[in-house]
Amino acid sequence: DAGVTQSPTHLIKTRGQHVTLRCSPISGHKSVSWYQQVLGQGPQFIFQYYEKEERGRGNFPDRFSARQFPNYSSELNVNALLLGDSALYLCASSLLLMNTEAFFGQGTRLTVV
Amino acid sequence: GENVEQHPSTLSVQEGDSAVIKCTYSDSASNYFPWYKQELGKGPQLIIDIRSNVGEKKDQRIAVTLNKTAKHFSLHITETQPEDSAVYFCGTGNYQLIWGAGTKLIIKP
Numbered sequence: 001d002a003g004v005t006q007s008p009t010h011l012i013k014t015r016g017q018h019v020t021l022r023c024s025p026i027s028g029h030k031s032v033s034w035y036q037q038v039l040g041q042g043p044q045f046i047f048q049y050y051e052k053e054e055r056g057r058g059n060f061p062d063r064f065s066a067r068q069f070p071n072y073s074s075e076l077n078v079n080a081l082l083l084g085d086s087a088l089y090l091c092a093s094s095l096l097l098m099n100t101e102a103f104f105g106q107g108t109r110l111t112v113v
Numbered sequence: 114g115e116n117v118e119q120h121p122s123t124l125s126v127q128e129g130d131s132a133v134i135k136c137t138y139s140d141s142a143s144n145y146f147p148w149y150k151q152e153l154g155k156g157p158q159l160i161i162d163i164r165s166n167v168g169e170k171k172d173q174r175i176a177v178t179l180n181k182t183a184k185h186f187s188l189h190i191t192e193t194q195p196e197d198s199a200v201y202f203c204g205t206g207n208y209q210l211i212w213g214a215g216t217k218l219i220i221k222p
Contacts, residue, residue, distance in 0.1 A: 004156075033209060042119075042202050042212030043157070056209045090156055098208045101147065104156030 002026070004093050004105035012111045013081050021076040021108045025093030031055075032074040033102065034066055035090040043090055049074055050097045078110075086112045115140040119203050119213025127221050132193055134216045136203035137185040143205040146179055148188045151200045151215075160201075161188070193220050 005024045013019050025032050031050045035043035048056035049068035063079045072093075078085055088109050092102035116139045126132045138146075144165040149157035163170045163177045163186065170177050174193075179186040186205075190197055198220045204210040 035210075040215075042214050043210075045209040045211065048209050058209065092156075098145070100145075101159050101162065102210065104149075104158065106154075106156045 004091055004103050006089075006091050006105035006108050008108060009106065010109045010111075012113060015081055015083060015112055017081050017112075018077065018079050019081060019110060021078075021089050021091075021110070023074045023076070023091030023093075023105060025072050025074070025091075026103055029093035029095050029103070030072055031094045031097055032068055032072065033092045033094070034074070034076045035092065036060075037088040037090055037107070039087075046076065055097060081112045083112050086110060115143070115206060115211045117203060117205055117211050117213045119216060121216060122214065123217045123219070125219040125221060126193055128193055128195060130193055132188075132190045132197070132218055134188045134201055134203070134218070135185060136187070136205075136213050137183075138205045138211075139184065140205070141181075141184065142207070144207055145205065146177070146186045147204045147210070148175075148177060149202045149204065151202065153199075157202060190218075193218075195220050195222065 007022045033048040034046040037043040045058040047066040052068045066076045068074045088107040090107045091105045094102045119136045147162035150160045151157040174191045176189040200215045203213040
């Protein structure tokens with residue numbers, strides 16, 4: 001069975017540009033969460049979606065947005081990119097909304113120059 | 114908000130010895146405590162988790178202990194092997210996970 005897949009794996013963008021990151025959860029998983037991981041730190045929670053509804057939002061500016069599609073895949077959008085947005089963006093899927101194992105993709109490495 | 118502190122930031126042990134990583138948390142309502150292992154260039158992978166209705170859980174060489182009164186939990190790895198070298202993260206939270214800063218575990222041959 002396929003695990004969580006994220007695309008692209010690497011991306012280089014210029015300050016001020018917009019980026020869209022994509023995630024396909026494990027089949028049957030209805031919850032998708034997004035995390036930002038800066039080098040040397042633990043992942044920081046950005047969004048959680050469950051059954052296509054936003055169920056949680058971390059402390060990130062409005063430049064960050066996300067959505068979940070009817071097939072439970074998800075997109076993370078970041079507008080007006082800043083140098084500080086350079087990070088590994090992780091997507092995790094889980095079967096349930098809470099207190100359950102989260103399965104992570106390999107991440108998208110975003111570099112803003 | 115919820116806060117998780119993880120120690121040490123780096124841990125170097127001799128192959129075959131034990132390693133212990135500790136985390137403390139602030140939200141007494143937390144009921145789920147996973148540990149993840151992250152290897153270079155990969156996403157985190159769950160290695161063990163514990164829920165608040167148990168105090169200890171073991172899976173072969175890996176064990177986790179939870180003290181809800183003191184609000185801390187620990188990861189124990191026995192008989193360490195070279196493939197245990199990685200960054201380990203503790204987490205907590207009932208919905209979205211709040212993570213510790215990570216521990217880089219180095220296994221010396």
